[in-house]
Amino acid sequence: GDSVTQMEGPVTLSEEAFLTINCTYTATGYPSLFWYVQYPGEGLQLLLKATKADDKGSNKGFEATYRKETTSFHLEKGSVQVSDSAVYFCALRGNSGYSTLTFGKGTMLLVSP
């Protein structure tokens, strides 16, 4: 079945540092890929998505590129802020008929001033 593996946290960075959170997936066919973010005390929010190979999703300074050859969708940001502290979830969704989201276990990011 489909699965998503992402790096375990917490990831601890200083403000303005470069961020990478690794995500790899296993799926049949060509899924869509997503990053969701959960800020403290809030619900899951869609951060960005990519629906086909080589697509780059971007939002709020975050980027991720759909790499079919490495089955990866790593999340990056050039300069993190304290307000980026949250839990980040990588997810996939099949591209045929009905499908739900399959999530990774989440990576906590802590950014200090």
Place this chain on the structure above:
Amino acid sequence: GAGVSQSPSNKVTEKGKDVELRCDPISGHTALYWYRQSLGQGLEFLIYFQGNSAPDKSGLPSDRFSAERTGGSVSTLTIQRTQQEDSAVYLCASSLGQGPGNTIYFGEGSWLTVV
């Protein structure tokens, strides 16, 4: 409404009691999903509704768990004879349609603690 609304936001219940969790999806969204988020388990899919029918119940962990949806809108997740391992955040989500191009929007969750 503006977003997916869930109630209660927090619930503490005694082991063995039944609980009901409610979800109001975004108006007009035909697809509705329940997930469970617990420490060490990440986000687990429980059940999916399209309209009032549930074509995929594969994630319900036991027959103590059931869900229904009425009027193509509000959904209720019921847990009977709660156990301590049921303690988790129960997340509801909805999307305009069931196709993969439809973004899935999540509520803030119902935090269930079984003591």
